[in-house]
Amino acid sequence: MKEEFKIILNMNDEIFNIFKKSLEEDNYEIVEREGKVLFIQKTENKLTEKQKLMIMSIARKQQGLESGILFVDITSAVQYLMQLPEEKEKNDVKFRWMLRQAFIKATMEKNEDNKK
Secondary structure (H helix, E strand, C coil): CCCEEEEEECCCHHHHHHHHHHHHHCCCEEEEEECCEEEEEECCCCCCHHHHHHHHHHHHHHCCCCCCCEEEECHHHHHHHHHCCHHHHCCCHHHHHHHHHHHHHHHHHHHHHHHC
């Protein structure tokens, strides 16, 4: 199974209910859902609560910056985080940078698609 981690922003309850069945059919596990932020994964490895909190705290800050639903692939950032020793996770600048870059890339790609 290919490992995947994604954040979906600006997802309201109605859209979540529509997507939920599809996500389950595609073997995604819902890791966390808070407000309009949905964190999903397709992996056999489990994240710690601390790692989930770090990811969600950054994702919450991105919420509302974009109108419409935004799909963000954060796989490489999460894989990097999972390789870090636990004592270095909290203050790792590279992880936070990688996660923000994933949000910027997703926003840019969405804007390009909207122009077409």
